[in-house]
Amino acid sequence: MASWRIRDFHTADLDGILHLWEIIKATGVEPVYALSEVLASCEKDYAVVAMHGDEVVGAAVARAAHDQGWVVFLATSPGWREQGIGAALLAAIEKRMAPHGLTKLSALMPETETRVEAFLNNGFELKKNLRYFERQIRVHRQELGPLSELGGRLMPRDLWDLVAGMKREKELLERRLVLPLAQAELAEEFGVVPPRAVVLFGPPGTGKTTFAKAIASRLEWPFVEVFPSRLAADPNGLAGALRETFLEIAELEHAVVFIDEVEEIASQRSGGAPSPLQGVTNELLKIIPAFRDQPGRLLVCATNFIRALDSAFLRHGRFDYVIPIGLPDSEARAAMWRRFIPAAVVGQIDVELLVARSAGFSPADIEFAARSASQRALEKAVYEQAVNDEPAGADARRGPATGDYIGAIAETRMTVSAEVAQEFLEDIDAIARV
Incomplete structure (x- = not known):
């Protein structure tokens, strides 16, 4: 030979x-x-x-x-x-x-x-009793540059699990979004087209941004947030900057792209003379179909004012789902309280009472009240002892009590009024698409 x-x-x-x-x-x-x-x-x-x-x-x-x-x-x-x-x-x-x-x-x-x-x-030895472990990292080395320029990042892998409560919303997002995207080949066997764009809507402070980040965490895809207010300062104007940003995003193999307060650039267009904002809305309407043609990515738009969005923006073919993210129910509030109460004292706190007293609270309200209770309990433990000439921290009860939380709840101004909560329920019936 x-x-x-x-x-x-x-x-x-x-x-x-x-x-x-x-x-x-x-x-x-x-x-x-x-x-x-x-x-x-x-x-x-x-x-x-x-x-x-x-x-x-x-x-x-x-x-x-x-x-x-x-x-x-x-x-x-x-x-x-x-x-x-x-x-x-x-x-x-x-x-x-x-x-x-x-x-x-x-x-x-x-x-x-x-x-x-x-x-x-060639002198290699066969090693016994070894196991090989591997996990896939979704971001390739060549993507790090474009991702950094876009201000994107990888979310902590446990973020999905850290979203306390909201079981109904998590299950819906898991089934509709994560499942077909994470198991695209299986979805294809069943004739399921993975979603490409969704809108999350609900009252302020209900965790829409957190859910968007949690979706990226669950998929292990980079999270890229697009800030219209920052793009507005671009010399090419907001519409041009938006177009260039999405062209850069196209270089990534996977991405969850998030636009918060999307009503700022996709509000109802009037029948009058075209305005600069209307040009931005038109540009975004052109971008979405091209974005949808690229696999391995998901656009998540969030809004507190779903009624303000342009009707053409929400139509079928642009967004697969329009998903409500509402106020936490009692089970979710209990999970949130347990997350924010220090582990050393949670067994001594009447969580059921806190749940009952915080009806109508958003996740942001609960977190604020919990942090306030901890701060007040710390100040009480330190300064009341100082007044009594006791060594700071000596024999002090470690952590807040139920009363501290009740006091904080009473002084927390709810983000979502009864009127806004009622409008949200009406929007679910009229606009939601799940």
């Missing part, structure tokens, strides 16, 4: 790498590293190929992490096996990585892979 030679990887060898990858997949073996990772390391890390004439008959790809190297791909064409190509490729890749000062060269292989002689013949 004609001879082969080893050389460094060239960009023109990509087709050969893809062919080797397809050969491995055809055998039913699932590679440890994704194709995108292998191709990225070919260009940026270390890669060598075995050539027979102009044909790529083998390849080894590796990367370095601190003082340890990892072989991420090793393959030989079927007709060229048992020729020592695998061992030669490993020796060549190790030589290329030597200047990095590695103390260890490692490889992870699928459990079903049986062709391991190249590793054993």
